[in-house]
Amino acid sequence: MISTTKHRFFLSLFFFMSGLSFATWASRIPTIKTTFDFNEAELGSILLALPIGSLLGLPLSGWLVSKYNSRVPLTVGYGLNALSLALIGFAHNTFSLVAAVVLFAFTTRIFNISVNTQALTLQKRFEKKIVGSFHGYWSIGGIAGILLSTLFLELNVPIQYHFLAVAILMLIVTLYSYQFLLKGDRSETGNKLILSKPDPYIFYLGLVVFLCAICEGGMFDWSGIYFQEIIKVEIFTYGYLIFMTFMAMSRFVSDLIVARFGMPSTYIMSAVCIISGISLAIIFPFFWTAMVGFSLVGFGTAAIIPMSYALAGASKKYSAGMAISIITTYSITGMLLGPPLIGYLAHAFSLRVSFIIFAICGLLLIPITQMFFKHQRLSDKAG
Template sequence: MISNLKHRFFLSLFFFMSGLSFSTWASRIPTIKTIFGFNEAELGSMLLALPIGSLLGLPISGWLVSKYNSRVPLTVGYGLNAFALALIGFAHNTFTLVAAVVIFAFTTRIFNISVNTQAITLQKRFDKKIMGSFHGYWSMGGIGGILISTLLIGLNVSIQVHFVVVAIVMLIITLYSYQFLLKGDRSETGNKLNLKKPDPYIAYLGLVVFLCAICEGGMFDWSGIYFQEIIKVKVFTYGYLVFMTFMAASRFLSDLIVARFGMPRSYLMSAAFIVSGISLAIIFPYFWTAMIGFSLVGFGTAAIIPMSYALAGASKKYSAGMAISIIATYSITGMLLGPPLIGYLAHAFNLRVSFVIFAICGILLVPITQMFFKHQRLSDQTT
């Protein structure tokens, strides 16, 4: 019998490799921009392929998790994601690039829903909170991907070789780790989506995740461009690296922070970090102020997703897999709007002005999270 600690280790490994896969792609966006000669608006339009692919994967991922044990779509989706990553490196025109990115995003959504379903199921077997640490490993994988990208860019290694090597490592880990994933986590109830009666509990959480996704998606896709074009740094991965580093630190600390201050205050702290950090980077567009600003944004955004997923898993109306799938719809919508919106605003005005969107999202987090917890208290009183 496989121990819970071993389950946790290999599930953490999948989170880690998921972050590495995504950051491998995201850290090379400036390279892709240069290869294809995109301007900001054209890059923003190309980046629409990512959330569109994810949206296509949402109904399928929810159906797969409700029909099978989550380790099946997790493994298949992750293996296909490695293949899609390699395809991006070999795209030779805009059409093939967009097609490859859509497949990459589609498969990312399949295994993301599955891996979070596994995490919520495993959380129930532990007395202490562990959700934040899983997402912390995702961020650690992101840091690893950025460091590898920074090294390979410095060595002038082609994007084709880079992506193929990462894809091969992903496939090897997937094939070996499958046996250590949780079995029998399919829920028999709460798998049907009721569109006629939206659940306020899930809707509030969805709005919170939506705002966070705009910040995360925008920072993932545009932090390298910001350092390349505004800060004028040759090694453009610095901004993305510091953002991901502090995101990882925050996620590993988030379980302790939530236990100490509670979720309502933790959400408020996250909002404060986002607003102050992005304001610093915009008002003072210099290397160290931007580094500090991006680190604060990373620290602020990090805990929002794991906290919201944990709350979604406690839904009284939906199973954990279906609740996460619904929440992810809001997240992908944020991803859909965020990066392209930054691109269009940057093209119309400038990149510094476009980053104000992140501060607005941070401010809006305050009233929406307060409304959620008010609804939660009233709901608990009536049951």
């Protein structure tokens, strides 16, 4: 009998490794841009492959979590994710790069839904909230990935060997940790997508994660470019590093913040941090002001996805796995629009101007989250 503590440790390890692998890819986007000599618009088009691959994984991921225990698609998805990361590093032309990125996104989609289904299932065995801490480990993994990328940049390690080393580590962790994942978490009800009028409960949460995904995706993919071309620092990973550091800090304290102030207030505080942080970085494009600005954006975006996933898991219409799958579609759509939109706006105007999109998304979070909680209160009274 495996203890809940051991389940939590190895599930946290998967979140950590997921953050590390994603940060490995995102932190070397400037390297890919330079290697293939892409302009901003061309890079934006390449980044479209990421959300397109995720959308292709939508029907399969939803079917897998309803057909099998989540540890099966989690393990297979992450193993294939390691292979795709290595293929990105060895891509020698645009076609092979796009194909590898699509596979990376496709497998990330399957893994993410599976690992979050495990997290929500394990949460039921704890009295205190632990979902935020899982996402905190994702951010810690992201920090580790950025630090590793920074070290390899300093040592002039080629991207192909960098990505291959991380991929091998991913495979080792996957093969060993499979035995410690939860079993028998397949839900018997709520596994089918109901084609009807959108459920307001899920729809509002979907809009929230959509706006957050634009901010997160844009910061993941463009923070390095911003520090390289606007702040003009040689080690361009600083911006991504500070963003991920404060995202991790926020996620480890987000459960305490929610317990103290409640989810409605936490959503508003998150939005204010995003708006003020990105405004600071845009208006004052200098190293330290940008570092402070990016840290505020990281702190602001961090709690939104964990809170929204936790709320989705309480859906009365769908199982936790299916609810997460649905709102993740909104998140992927945000990823679809965010990074390419930044690229096209940067090409048409400037990179500084394009970052205004993040402030607009932060502003829209306030009324939409308030509409969600109003709907929730009315539903509770009616029920």
